[in-house]
Amino acid sequence: MDSGQNSLRYFAEGLLNFIYPPRCLACSKLLEDNAGLCGQCFEEIRIIVDPYCQRCGMPLDPPEAFKGIETPLCADCRNHRRPFALARSIGRYEGVLKKCIHLFKYKGRKVILKPIDKLISLYFPGLFPVEKISFIVPVPLHRKRLREREFNQSELVADMIGSKYGIPVLADILSRTVYTSPQVALTRDERAENVKGAFKAGESSWLPKSNILLVDDVYTTGATACECARVLKQAGAESVYIFTLAHDV
Numbered sequence: 350m351d352s353g354q355n356s357l358r359y360f361a362e363g364l365l366n367f368i369y370p371p372r373c374l375a376c377s378k379l380l381e382d383n384a385g386l387c388g389q390c391f392e393e394i395r396i397i398v399d400p401y402c403q404r405c406g407m408p409l410d411p412p413e414a415f416k417g418i419e420t421p422l423c424a425d426c427r428n429h430r431r432p433f434a435l436a437r438s439i440g441r442y443e444g445v446l447k448k449c450i451h452l453f454k455y456k457g458r459k460v461i462l463k464p465i466d467k468l469i470s471l472y473f474p475g476l477f478p479v480e481k482i483s484f485i486v487p488v489p490l491h492r493k494r495l496r497e498r499e500f501n502q503s504e505l506v507a508d509m510i511g512s513k514y515g516i517p518v519l520a521d522i523l524s525r526t527v528y529t530s531p532q533v534a535l536t537r538d539e540r541a542e543n544v545k546g547a548f549k550a551g552e553s554s555w556l557p558k559s560n561i562l563l564v565d566d567v568y569t570t571g572a573t574a575c576e577c578a579r580v581l582k583q584a585g586a587e588s589v590y591i592f593t594l595a596h597d598v
């Protein structure tokens with residue numbers, strides 16, 4: 350972009366901000382900068398802190414019950430084998446974070462990437478052995494859903510992490526070959542059944558012995574994460590880490 354185009358862009362942005370001043374996406378308060386969220390709403394995001402399940406990252410309540418346990422696990426992870434090495438999320442899927450994810454996913458409000466960028470910088474390095482990650486794979490959308498939404502929210506987050514930490518993003522390695530119904534209204538068993546066989550890993554020389562970071566928006570029952578991890582491991586991956594913005598408790 351040349352300087353003429355740049356100044357035109359700044360002028361257009363300034364005009365837009367004058368007509369529609371930026372507001373906090375959660376509480377509608379006027380913002381001085383276009384940060385997406387005001388400071389107060391950003392602070393309200395409930396970050397997941399210890400104790401949480403060392404396998405799937407679910408916050409463990411009440412915390413007192415898990416005091417002194419070296420590797421606390423949730424009941425699900427005690428009773429089921431997980432195909433992934435570990436899953437971690439930044440915050441609880443509620444309040445401000447839930448609202449942000451909804452606006453991002455269903456309304457295409459990309460300004461929400463600004464607070465997400467801030468959350469990733471603050472918390473991501475503490476959640477994963479970043480230096481061990483070979484490459485990043487976003488959970489793919491079926492091409493029909495991609496046409497409806499116009500973008501894959503997980504891919505935008507994957508790209509953000511990739512450029513921040515210098516890790517390649519391989520979005521084409523995994524594809525969604527079955528158009529599944531939305532998971533929201535389904536029970537745990539129905540979710541697992543719904544995504545069974547829905548993903549396919551392509552052949553790639555990157556896959557053998559790799560440690561993959563799979564990126565999705567919300568971890569609910571882990572059905573999608575488990576199915577993707579299973580397919581990636583079957584295709585040769587050594588281990589799969591799961592990163593989601595939020596964990597639905």
Ligand SMILES: [Zn+2]
Pocket residue numbers: 373374375376377378386387388389390391
């Ligand atoms: Zn606010």
Ligand SMILES: [Zn+2]
Pocket residue numbers: 402403404405406407422423424425426427
């Ligand atoms: Zn767990």
